[in-house]
Amino acid sequence: MEDTSSHSERAELEEEPEFVDILEERRSSTDLGFALRTFSPQPYREASPCSSSDLSRAVMESQFLRYVVKEIATETGVTVKEVREDARTILEEMSQNLQLGFIRLMAYTLSKVFKRLFSNIFVNIEGLNMLQQAVQENPVILMPNHRSYMDFLAISYILFSYDIPVPVIAAGIPLLGMKIVGEILRRSGAFFIRRSIGSDKLYWAVLSEYIKTIVRKGFAPVEFYVEGLRSRTLKSLVPRLGMMHMVLEPFFKGEVFDITLVPISISYDRVLEESLLAHELLGIPKPKESTTGLLKASKVLQEDYGSMHVTFGRPLSVRRLCHNKINRCQYNLIPRDLPQKPSADIQACVSWLAHLMVRFQEGGSVISPWSLMASLLLQTPVTVLLGEGLLWHRLTEKTLWLRKLALEFGGRLKWPARARHSDVMSSAAERHRSVVRCQAGRVHLVQEDEPARKHAASREDGVSRTAAAVLMLASYRNQCMHVFVRPAILAAAIRTSRATRREELFNYFFFLQDIFSNEFIFVPGKSSQDFNEACYLLKKCGAVHITQQEVNVSDRGQEVLDFLQALLQPFINSYQVVFRYLCEDDHQVFSERQFLPSVRKLATKLILSGELDTFETLSSDMQKNVLSALRRLEIVRKTMGSEQSEYRVNKGAVRRIQDTLSGKIPPRKLQTPPDAKL
Amino acid sequence: MLDFSTAAPAYNLIAFIGKAVLALLLLVLCINSADFVFLKCRFHYLKLIETLWLHCLPISSGLTSSPAYELIFATICVHNRQEIMKWNGWGYSDSRFFFNKKGQAEFTGKRYRLSGLLIPGLKDWFESTFGANLQHKTPAILNSSAVLPPTLNDAFVEELKSTGIPISFEAEDRVFRGHGHCLHEIFALREGKVGRVPDMVVWPSCHNDVVKIVELACKHNVCLIPYGGGTSVSSALECPPEESRSIVSLDTSQMNQILWIDEKNLTARVEAGIVGQDLERLLNESGYCTGHEPDSMEFSSLGGWVATRASGMKKNIYGNIEDLVVHVKMVTPRGVIEKSCQGPRMSTGPDVHHFIMGSEGTLGVVTEVTMKIRPMPEYQKYGSVVFPNFEQGVACLREVAKQRCAPASIRLMDNEQFKFGHALKPQVSSIFTSFLDGLKKFYITKFKGFDPNHLCVATLLFEGNREKVLQHEKQVYDIAAKFGGLAAGEDNGQRGYMLTFVIAYLRDLGMDYYVIGESFETSVPWDRVLDICRNVKARIVQECKDKGVQFPPLSTCRVTQTYDAGACVYFYFAFNYRGLGDPVHVYEQVEHAAREEILANGGSLSHHHGVGKLRKQWMRDTVSDVGMGMIKSVKDYVDPNNIFGNRNLL
């Protein structure tokens, strides 16, 4: 079975010959010629051509949709005809209309844009070759991560360049709102999905039949973001399962022999939207995705964004992955086109696969020197960064140390081989001058210019300006979190529990994983594997000695553990603040609407009083994750019947977590063995 | 009522003399190799002569086209069938495929229409499909001395001898009855490997003989395994290696009489050992038929059909065995089970016939069966349709089933099988020329638009009165046209059916050249037919690759029966095993995976081949725990000491 935890010693990427800069050729030959080149990809061999109207017809005529339409008509008292009309409207809004002409237009435009923005776009050729092969054999699902608007058509662009069938792409409806651009995207293969579908049964039915039909017919690869959204924090998001289930169902039900999943990792040296994102996380609402907004953003075209890396992962066979995990006979006794609630094993399998894909995306993503630098800068007190600054040579020294650790942990680090280390780092710092400034051998955090105001800025404003800068740093640190998170959790377990026995450590490790599994990606049910991986890595870098029973920190291990623990600290601190908020409040119930502002207020207060030095607590993403984690653990429950969403807290349970997290009490004994079945 | 033995036949004198000479020759042969059994039961001579006599009769036929099989004479009801049948391959010894010195395939013998003909296309197809090479031969090793001496229960033998029922301890007799026709069974025999075989063979000649044998078996605790035609493809005839008792093969071949024909009710009482072709021929002589024609009908027996729930090609008109049986008599360790009347349908609790049908020799011996018979059809017509692709073909069959207008037989071959059928075109022969030329022209003119790598063929057989057949034919072709099907001629269809009888011989040819293969079947709801065909074929290819098979396998299928709610699908699978250490093991793993795939796609464990020992690991999942318990409790009641110890099903 494919293993997420393999640690092949990796050479630094510059040495990997398989990466090719696709912009190189674009800079030397005409874009028009490129856009008009003959495009004759080898499609899936069982597919027959399918126009968008063929597709819509197949969906509308499907037994499944008929059934749901009838059901809805009965439930709501509306006529079948009307419901069908509604379905058709939904379908029209949704439908892609992939046309080669528009792919060419896209290829032309993107050539211009990409050349402006990026110095290179590196693509791993081996991955593309495997994809080219895979596309012919089975329906293919392309599963990129989503870090920037820039990556929306990047995959199509690359596939067009390499004569591989271009995909149809699941996009959020807001993109459709962008008048002409929406239509262009539609013709470039985008199909549009509403953000909050909720319990709209008809919408779900149309969407799932639409996607399943595409997979069954196999006329084009399907591309979708398993994370659901663009990650505002550049950290992987916990996968969404709805769409994943839809693309997999044709395999579960035997309608296709196999489905190939291709994880794709897109990594940026610098993300276009960095400051927008930070503001958004601080509660300053993001501009609506409008055409004019995009045009205004054209000033970004002047900036230096370094390179973009696109890694096409090894194509994975769903059939092989699911072997012995699900019982496909379960569909034998009900017509396959009747709506059916997925069984527990199917749900678990979908979730497992989705997590696995995100892990593969993480494994394939490329880490820049800047990401390491950001991680270290974040471990420097903000007061220092804003005040006298961090000594450049100190940062250099630590970064080189971290570089070694990252490589040892199997990170795919991109570190130019021939350049001098200091040059590599200073050019990274230069690229990110919107966040850091180097002056007289010291590094300082850059705060945005204060907006011109009528009245003097409050202290709170100061906090959020600092927070914006910190969050930008944090997002780059997040690019490498996946490399360190398992050992970091073990480090936290060692330090907090002060235990040495493996079993005890594992208990605490499992507790932390459980708390943070909305924050970081852990494949469900693989805790002991993760634990072993963490042990292995710490041992590998000489930080611990491991025996059958015990894990002991070595002398030189303290530095590693310090770093790892500090890496996790902002998360632990932030969670504690939210816990504190939940316990402080007099009443047991709080409303969804008041949650974010109240936590933010508390955090600001704590920062101003000097009690808290973690600005990341102000990130709405972090706050929401705590809430999701507590809801998952059923410590916070949505109350029924209230007008607006309200939650009820089990304060005792929150306090228990608080105390466990701070090491006052040991974690509870595990009820269920963590590695049950999947 | 019609007394069979007194039916006065009209025959051609010359043919009679010729055949009689041959029959005598055969008799001499029998005596030469004869075992003492023969000498002990002289009256069997009489019976044998009588049988041969009947077989010498010309086939009286009112058919416009004669049946696809056509034998000069058939005498497989003799004791030592191995004299005329292969002991380590399929069918008659004199009929086999081989590549002559020029590398052209030939089919030997005189029994079949293909006999004596050259098949020029076979070599190329064979070599290109399997990557096989005529230089690489794997001839069968003949070594029947590997058989262990019998474990005998002396008291049983003694008492049995005193009844005068013929028996044998000869190695050849025992080996011949120790296997069916699964690949691993034949492969082992070709390699000269013989496992546990029956310790002796007994030939009862009537119901009462069977009663005596079963009584003695119970008394002396020996294991009985009923043996019909030996065509089992489920390891049903394999002796359980763990069986420590003496194993007795109960060969039903001497119970081969039609006891009576009831023309008022259109039924016939037949002894269970009769083989298909004899039954049909004998009934034909009186103007009747059962219409039950499994592909193995040359050799399989009525009792075997009942015991395995067999299915015949023309079930659309005549029904499957369960539709044909009106009354059954079975001898069990508890006694004889039979119903008290022959009413056409009864509401008398669970139908006890359904304990008997499909019992696979685990409960007792079927001795006599009353079967429905029909007047022979006045007119028969073959036909064929070419479809642009398999999807369209399946859609057409589904529509035909929906309109309930399926002809006697309708079968749809996929593209690979179509090509295979093509490779089997014989060189010259009056009946083939027209077809050949026709087909050639056909391709150039009509099928231009069809992709030869996608098109597929349905073969059809219509039966009934002439007018109705023609009407029916039109109806079916009209439906086909809606699915892009083009009529492709009668010869094409007829050839398709005839090939079913010689195809079994081809596996032996393959085995001469490192190619092994097998077919297996399932039944599946209509909406899954396409999915199961695609997935199982792809699974076979994938498994072969995973298991290190060096050449892509032949993985093909056809839809052979249509029902209201689904269809029967056959898969054929063969590969070149050069370079593999344990080809049979690889083969078994692939077949196992293919069966898992079938089950995962909503297919049944078996449509008609049965479970035997080959598929019994899936029985529990198939019929549920309670279902297993029911079957088991019947077994426990009927046969508490497991006298019928072939260990099939459970």
Ligand SMILES: Cc1cc2nc3c(=O)[nH]c(=O)nc-3n(C[C@H](O)[C@H](O)[C@H](O)COP(=O)(O)OP(=O)(O)OC[C@H]3O[C@@H](n4cnc5c(N)ncnc54)[C@H](O)[C@@H]3O)c2cc1C
């Ligand atoms: C080339 C080929 C083509 C085939 N085509 C078909 C087909 O079209 N349709 C189909 O249904 N099957 C087909 N079969 C499978 C096989 O012919 C059937 O299962 C057939 O019914 C077996 O009959 P038999 O007389 O050869 O039985 P055997 O092979 O001798 O025995 C089969 C089982 O039945 C038991 N048995 C036999 N006789 C009796 C009896 N009198 N009383 C109790 N138990 C008994 C045996 O113990 C054994 O378990 C085919 C097989 C081959 C090799």
